[in-house]
Amino acid sequence: MINQIIDRRELAPAVTLLEVVAPRIQRRWKAGQFVIVRPTDHSERIPLTIMDSSPERQSISMVVQAVGKTTQETVALQCGEAFADLAGPLGEPATIPAGKRVVCLAGGVGVAELLPVARAYRDAGNQVIVLCGARSNEYRILDTELRAGAGPVHWATDDGSFGFHGNVVALLKTLAGPGAFDEGHVIGPIPMMKAAADATRDWHLKLYASLNPVMIDGTGMCGGCRVTVGDSVKFACVDGPEFDAHRVDFDELARRNGAYRTHERLALEHGNGCRIGLDVR
Amino acid sequence: MKPSPPRPKPDPKAPRQPLPLLDPALRHTPAEVALGFTGEQAKIEALRCLQCQKPTCIDACPLNIDIKRFILRMVDGDYAGAHEVISEQSPFPGVCGRVCQHELFCEEACIVGRRWDPVAIGALERFAADHARLRMQELVKGEPRKPTGPKVALVGSGPASLIAAYDLVRLNYRVTIFEALHRLGGVLAYGIPNFRLPREILHEEIARLQNLGVEFVTSFIVGKSATIEELFEEGYEAVFLGTGAGLPYLMEIPGENLAGVYTANEFLTRLNLMEAYRFPERPTPVHVGKRTVVVGGGNSAMDAARWARRLGSETTILYRRGRAELKARIEEIKHAEEEGVRFEFLAAPVALYGDPHGFVTAMECIRMELGEPDESGRRSPAPIPGSEYRIPAETVVAAIGQAPNPTLQRVTPQLHTRRGKIVIDEAGRTSMNLVFAGGDVVRGGSTVILAMKDGRAAAAAIHRALSPNGGNHDQPDH
Ligand SMILES: Cc1cc2nc3c(=O)[nH]c(=O)nc-3n(C[C@H](O)[C@H](O)[C@H](O)COP(=O)(O)OP(=O)(O)OC[C@H]3O[C@@H](n4cnc5c(N)ncnc54)[C@H](O)[C@@H]3O)c2cc1C
Ligand SMILES: Cc1cc2nc3c(=O)[nH]c(=O)nc-3n(C[C@H](O)[C@H](O)[C@H](O)COP(=O)(O)OP(=O)(O)OC[C@H]3O[C@@H](n4cnc5c(N)ncnc54)[C@H](O)[C@@H]3O)c2cc1C
Ligand code: FES
Numbered sequence: 001m002i003n004q005i006i007d008r009r010e011l012a013p014a015v016t017l018l019e020v021v022a023p024r025i026q027r028r029w030k031a032g033q034f035v036i037v038r039p040t041d042h043s044e045r046i047p048l049t050i051m052d053s054s055p056e057r058q059s060i061s062m063v064v065q066a067v068g069k070t071t072q073e074t075v076a077l078q079c080g081e082a083f084a085d086l087a088g089p090l091g092e093p094a095t096i097p098a099g100k101r102v103v104c105l106a107g108g109v110g111v112a113e114l115l116p117v118a119r120a121y122r123d124a125g126n127q128v129i130v131l132c133g134a135r136s137n138e139y140r141i142l143d144t145e146l147r148a149g150a151g152p153v154h155w156a157t158d159d160g161s162f163g164f165h166g167n168v169v170a171l172l173k174t175l176a177g178p179g180a181f182d183e184g185h186v187i188g189p190i191p192m193m194k195a196a197a198d199a200t201r202d203w204h205l206k207l208y209a210s211l212n213p214v215m216i217d218g219t220g221m222c223g224g225c226r227v228t229v230g231d232s233v234k235f236a237c238v239d240g241p242e243f244d245a246h247r248v249d250f251d252e253l254a255r256r257n258g259a260y261r262t263h264e265r266l267a268l269e270h271g272n273g274c275r276i277g278l279d280v281r
Numbered sequence: 282m283k284p285s286p287p288r289p290k291p292d293p294k295a296p297r298q299p300l301p302l303l304d305p306a307l308r309h310t311p312a313e314v315a316l317g318f319t320g321e322q323a324k325i326e327a328l329r330c331l332q333c334q335k336p337t338c339i340d341a342c343p344l345n346i347d348i349k350r351f352i353l354r355m356v357d358g359d360y361a362g363a364h365e366v367i368s369e370q371s372p373f374p375g376v377c378g379r380v381c382q383h384e385l386f387c388e389e390a391c392i393v394g395r396r397w398d399p400v401a402i403g404a405l406e407r408f409a410a411d412h413a414r415l416r417m418q419e420l421v422k423g424e425p426r427k428p429t430g431p432k433v434a435l436v437g438s439g440p441a442s443l444i445a446a447y448d449l450v451r452l453n454y455r456v457t458i459f460e461a462l463h464r465l466g467g468v469l470a471y472g473i474p475n476f477r478l479p480r481e482i483l484h485e486e487i488a489r490l491q492n493l494g495v496e497f498v499t500s501f502i503v504g505k506s507a508t509i510e511e512l513f514e515e516g517y518e519a520v521f522l523g524t525g526a527g528l529p530y531l532m533e534i535p536g537e538n539l540a541g542v543y544t545a546n547e548f549l550t551r552l553n554l555m556e557a558y559r560f561p562e563r564p565t566p567v568h569v570g571k572r573t574v575v576v577g578g579g580n581s582a583m584d585a586a587r588w589a590r591r592l593g594s595e596t597t598i599l600y601r602r603g604r605a606e607l608k609a610r611i612e613e614i615k616h617a618e619e620e621g622v623r624f625e626f627l628a629a630p631v632a633l634y635g636d637p638h639g640f641v642t643a644m645e646c647i648r649m650e651l652g653e654p655d656e657s658g659r660r661s662p663a664p665i666p667g668s669e670y671r672i673p674a675e676t677v678v679a680a681i682g683q684a685p686n687p688t689l690q691r692v693t694p695q696l697h698t699r700r701g702k703i704v705i706d707e708a709g710r711t712s713m714n715l716v717f718a719g720g721d722v723v724r725g726g727s728t729v730i731l732a733m734k735d736g737r738a739a740a741a742a743i744h745r746a747l748s749p750n751g752g753n754h755d756q757p758d759h
Contacts, residue, residue, distance in 0.1 A: 085499065222529070
């Protein structure tokens with residue numbers, strides 16, 4: 001059945017892999033693209049990156065970190081249940097060069113979003129090194145898949161419980177310097193992407209960031225996902241989500257993504273049965 | 282059957298019946314504002330029709346609805362019959378009776394209007410539709426029909442595709458509508474607010490199409506989920522592109538990306554499609570602060586401003602031209618005023634300012650004056666140097682127009698476009714064989730009824746192309 005969940009695994013606390021039947025998307029998607037999901041018929045539309053696919057099972061997989069109402073509704077679905085809506089593949093595929101020295105940086109659930117891009121780099125004949133960040137050892141995900149599909153993987157953990165003690169950008173700086181890479185791809189929390197862009201400004205490195213603004217339709221219709229890149233405004237859902245990291249206005253992106261923080265808390269509390277006195281009826 | 286009483290004579294001199302409206306003091310919910318005629322009013326208004334020998338209204342209607350005949354049915358009190366007459370041409374009288382700009386088409390052509398006020402054709406159409414709702418169950422009874430003719434794909438579920446579907450399915454084509462969003466109707470679903478078009482009306486009229494055998498596929502983005510070529514490979518014999526003009530223009534002023542600054546599409550989508558007015562019962566929020574400034578002068582601007590008023594915001598529409606140049610339906614402008622929307626004419630935004638958290642707090646504006654008329658005959662506005670001033674605003678909505686969404690065009694380079702709009706010939710044909718287009722994707726921002734006119738023309742062209750000998754595809758083995 002279309003949109004049905006056929007595998008569901010917890011990779012780390014609050015991080016869940018969902019494999020969903022989606023024959024069309026499976027046939028057409030490319031690394032860097034995403035889907036819009038409405039987990040239930042009363043949910044918001046949220047973007048999730050396509051991590052993997054299986055032609056045999058006619059499926060695609062996503063990895064979801066439960067951070068708020070809709071992601072929680074998403075991971076609450078069990079095998080056999082189905083998303084109310086699933087649209088994609090959306091956005092432009094990642095830019096994949098050939099024969100280059102490439103560094104991939106990812107943090108948190110971004111590691112899952114990176115996997116297909118890192119694989120595509122390697123498959124196109126690039127030399128790939130992957131640096132991943134996690135809160136602690138138990139939050140590390142997809143290490144085996146990255147090693148098998150992309151190249152050597154180095155980990156940084158915030159508490160030092162595995163690998164480098166510190167963040168992934170600090171790790172990058174200890175491992176390499178200007179001229180070490182031709183291209184790079186960064187995906188993760190906004191402060192991390194910004195730090196990566198700042199750290200590599202003089203490295204003669206073309207660095208792409210895969211951005212995660214708030215999206216509504218994901219089809220280029222609302223402009224809610226707009227980001228400033230250099231001196232132009234782009235719609236991340238149709239022009240991106242990948243952009244030149246050195247030209248992205250990350251501070252603006254952070255402010256825009258934080259714009260609904262109070263609302264997001266309210267939505268969550270409402271969902272948890274706490275009715276906060278806004279009852280209209 | 283008892284003999285029917287003699288039909289009363291037309292009475293065009295009777296005053297045009299005003300549409301009863303919801304009291305402005307009660308307009309703080311999404312409840313519909315225009316309430317529709319009472320039965321008594323419908324009788325009086327129907328009798329105002331002269332039943333002309335040569336009814337100019339019918340030619341003026343882009344769908345050629347037999348206005349004269351449906352009004353005559355109403356004179357006889359046969360409202361179901363009136364609905365049936367309208368249905369010969371359009372299954373959407375509930376929608377069109379509410380949102381079509383009748384003043385520019387049928388009512389403009391109405392002979393009665395030469396001496397008195399024209400017959401309120403739109404309100405009568407709506408009355409017939411509302412009456413038919415009582416028997417919707419009967420209209421959509423039983424299993425959906427199963428057409429057997431060639432397969433036709435219609436892309437987008439706005440009015441252009443919907444009417445094309447109606448025409449094609451009646452000719453027994455197997456019609457599939459592919460829609461990118463999770464709801465059907467195009468702008469009717471995400472743009473036009475509930476207080477102008479209650480969603481039940483839209484859903485019921487679309488359900489009629491479903492019952493006739495039209496198949497709907499949502500969350501399907503042609504160009505992404507499948508290309509046009511792939512639709513042909515999957516057995517569709519013709520494709521109609523009714524993808525609309527959904528790409529919002531930005532103001533391109535400093536501060537535009539502050540939080541609280543929306544395009545009309547985002548603002549309206551949050552409210553109409555995602556029902557943000559019910560937040561947190563519904564998960565999508567919207568920021569509406571103490572003061573809202575809506576930039577623009579068309580239907581989107583009115584709709585956004587009227588929503589902002591309903592959410593309790595002091596609301597101003599800022600328009601760079603004058604009142605006479607407003608492009609919205611006259612009724613909408615009136616309603617906005619009744620609801621307390623303030624208009625500021627001959628002014629344009631130049632910059633937005635925010636607080637340290639990145640939320641908009643003020644708009645810098647500049648006064649405009651109208652210069653000489655340009656080629657289009659419209660006087661173009663020009664800023665008056667040194668006339669800048671600032672107004673506070675916690676919410677800003679840019680309702681300054683839309684261009685066609687480029688998604689499909691980007692992956693279909695062989696599709697001939699001009700400034701983003703798909704180019705078609707008189708028959709609605711694009712540069713690709715058996716691919717047709719119409720509505721806003723061809724015209725840029727336009728109107729519901731012109732989109733329907735295009736959809737109808739394209740359906741006829743598709744029929745000519747797929748069935749050169751005419752006739753409908755009633756052979757199961759076609
Ligand atoms: C192109 C794209 C691809 C994405 N891919 C994935 C993915 O593969 N897996 C995954 O888990 N998430 C992904 N995200 C992020 C995901 O869409 C958001 O986490 C989700 O929309 C949050 O919805 P919510 O209702 O659960 O939380 P909300 O209640 O909306 O927010 C809860 C918290 O999450 C933060 N947040 C909200 N939206 C975003 C966002 N877009 N990015 C980051 N933080 C956000 C809020 O600031 C808040 O602190 C992607 C986002 C984009 C734009
Ligand atoms: C806020 C607002 C208020 C308006 N009010 C009025 C009014 O009162 N009266 C009036 O006459 N006109 C009004 N208009 C104009 C009118 O709504 C439009 O002219 C009309 O809807 C155009 O119809 P359409 O079928 O061409 O496209 P649309 O209604 O725009 O529908 C196009 C549909 O195609 C879908 N789509 C786009 N690309 C793809 C793709 N690649 N694959 C699948 N689906 C796709 C979109 O999601 C959308 O649902 C208003 C417009 C707006 C924005
Ligand atoms: S999410 Fe609406 S335009 Fe990108």
